[in-house]
Amino acid sequence: MSYSAALNPSSISHHAIVPLTGTNFKKWKEDVDIVLGIMDMDLALREDEPARPADGASATQRSKYEKWKKANRVALMIIKRSMTDAVRGGVPDLKDAKAYLAAVEERFQRSEKAETGVLMCELTTMRYDGAGSVREYILKLIDISSKLKELEVSLSDAFLVHTTLNSLPAEFTTLKSSYNAQREKWNLNELIAICVQEEDRIRREKVDLTVNMITKINPPKSYPNESAKKELVKNVHFPKKTNDFKANKTSNFKCFFCKRPGHMKKACHKYKRWLEKQEVKGLSKKENSK
Known part of the structure; x- marks a missing residue:
């Protein structure tokens, strides 16, 4: 509606x-x-x-x-x-x-015993997979508990707290250990607030880790296709090339004239002197021919 x-x-x-x-x-x-x-x-x-x-x-x-x-x-x-x-x-x-x-x-009457069995099975087998939010997940567990209460199956808050914590994924291991180590018990409102806070911390850590990994990635030399290239360039900020990098890159070049590394043929001093000698020889030949 x-x-x-x-x-x-x-x-x-x-x-x-x-x-x-x-x-x-x-x-x-x-x-x-x-x-x-x-x-x-x-x-x-x-x-x-x-x-x-x-x-x-x-x-x-x-x-x-x-x-x-x-x-x-x-x-x-x-x-x-x-x-x-x-x-x-x-x-x-x-x-x-x-x-x-x-x-x-x-x-549309249903057997209360059958409905109770279905709800109990759902309550004890549910697992949080990260879809949606942990708050929504816990509220769904509480809703199942309320339906069981209408069927005269009362569940304590302590039971729901333990059931919820046991159904959370491995990322919440620190939270589970913290709860088991303390004497105080949480009520359902405290459980929701603490789990939401823990989920926010886990997501922030994942974002920071992803950013650190991206900054260490170098651009690939080739891409499968143009769309893949655009998508990668859009989502990943590659580190800018510095002059030092260019200098190091030129150090891998080898002169075709003197065969020494570190410079190209057009910047070779020996090659320039050789060209000058060739020009002098060419002029002398022209004078002799006259």
């Missing part, structure tokens, strides 16, 4: 409810309650049908009855319209919205 729709009850409709299928009854019922509540049409779900006003009844009595009838009619339309044809066909066609919703709920 959108925020603008919540502010404008007249814009609420069955489209704000995810259609009821065979697997989403709890979410569907929550959506129905929210939509009808915002529309102020949940009266028929909260109260039984009032007695039909007799002749000569007061205006207040007639108004109350008409209000209930309207709420009942709208609630039935929205409930039925937000169900798939297969699900709607399997529910008795009742004229009372409250009774109709109860009939739908009966079709």
Whole structure:
């Protein structure tokens, strides 16, 4: 449901409810309650049908009855319209919205023992993989604990704290050791705050390590393709070449004339003297030919 729709009850409709299928009854019922509540049409779900006003009844009595009838009619339309044809066909066609919703709920009853087993398995096997945030992960564990409490399976905060710490990855080993070494116990709020702080520290250390590694990387001599080159240059800042580097690089060159390293042929003094001698010889030949 959108925020603008919540502010404008007249814009609420069955489209704000995810259609009821065979697997989403709890979410569907929550959506129905929210939509009808915002529309102020949940009266028929909260109260039984009032007695039909007799002749000569007061205006207040007639108004109350008409209000209930309207709420009942709208609630039935929205409930039925937000169900798939297969699900709607399997529910008795009742004229009372409250009774109709109860009939739908009966079709989706689950065994409490089976649901308890599923929730306990989920609670004890969940592991934090770094997706999202550790705060969101711990709140999800607490939500599972709340559902178990509704099924009369109460879990202490201390149990949840230990379960949560044991499900965190190896990066949180220091935090786990710190908790086991102290006498004080954390409550759930303290657990969330400390885990969030530890996660921030771990992420900062990873960023610093990545930056240090990047600064030590030299540019590759070749790239698989042009797009790979652009992507690497975009994300990695290679160290600038200094004059010392150029000097060291030229020291690897070897003169083709004198065969000595450290300079090129065009900078070779012996080569320049040889050129001068060749020019002198060329001039003397021209004079003799005349």
